[in-house]
């Protein structure tokens with residue numbers, strides 16, 4: 705994905721929605737060049753979800769709040785398209801909104817787009833959080849944490865009245881553990897990792913669990929919270945009941961958070977190769993719509 709930056713004037717050429725402000729706005733707006741392939745599917749999902757959940761007429765449901773809408777912004781490679789679509793709406797529409805990040809990456813995206821940052825201690829109730837996922841099952845249970853952000857992602861998703869997932873079609877599975885080989889990310893405090901890893905391998909049904917290692921650094925990945933991550937590909941049978949895996953694993957002392965999000969998402973938007981978006985909702989409905997361009 706290529707990301708550049710320009711003023712909102714150029715953003716309008718990139719296609720602002722009807723009714724969005726086109727006043728001379730000096731705030732830099734990230735311009736994401738029209739992508740192809742899988743990136744195009746991510747963009748379709750992200751743009752369509754933003755168009756459905758973050759509009760000027762959407763007002764916060766928290767009466768005491770002084771802001772128009774409180775939005776949680778997730779992490780990963782799909783989320784930049786979420787921020788891009790929001791930024792396209794222009795400075796005027798966005799000035800009344802507050803954006804709560806799920807980690808360093810989304811914080812940078814929010815700042816780069818000229819949007820207003822907030823934190824969950826200041827905004828413990830969020831209107832809508834939009835985030836990516838590594839895999840989504842037919843009941844909208846998720847594996848998350850491919851980017852090692854799942855602790856904050858879960859907090860920001862739980863704080864939200866509405867939690868929406870955006871992903872490309874590869875993440876749309878019948879059962880978790882089908883299309884995401886690394887398995888379930890488990891954030892652990894560093895000194896306990898050996899004990900947790902051994903328990904997960906020997907007694908919890910993930911014999912191939914590993915400590916996640918960094919790529920451009922010697923040693924393990926360190927999360928935004930200073931912890932390590934174990935990737936645990938649980939046996940198929942276990943993954944048929946992700947809520948039980950979550951409960952059991954979370955009870956291991958030293959585990960900070962498990963990248964299984966059960967019964968949390970209200971809807972999942974999957975961008976497809978043919979330009980459509982499949983929307984699966986928690987109430988069991990499935991809809992196919994033309995993706996927002």
Ligand SMILES: O=C(CO)[C@H](O)[C@H](O)COP(=O)(O)O
Pocket residue numbers: 778779780781782783835836837838847848849850851852853854857
């Ligand atoms: O959970 C996450 C980070 O911790 C991401 O949302 C997940 O890895 C999906 O990322 P992408 O949009 O790059 O596929």
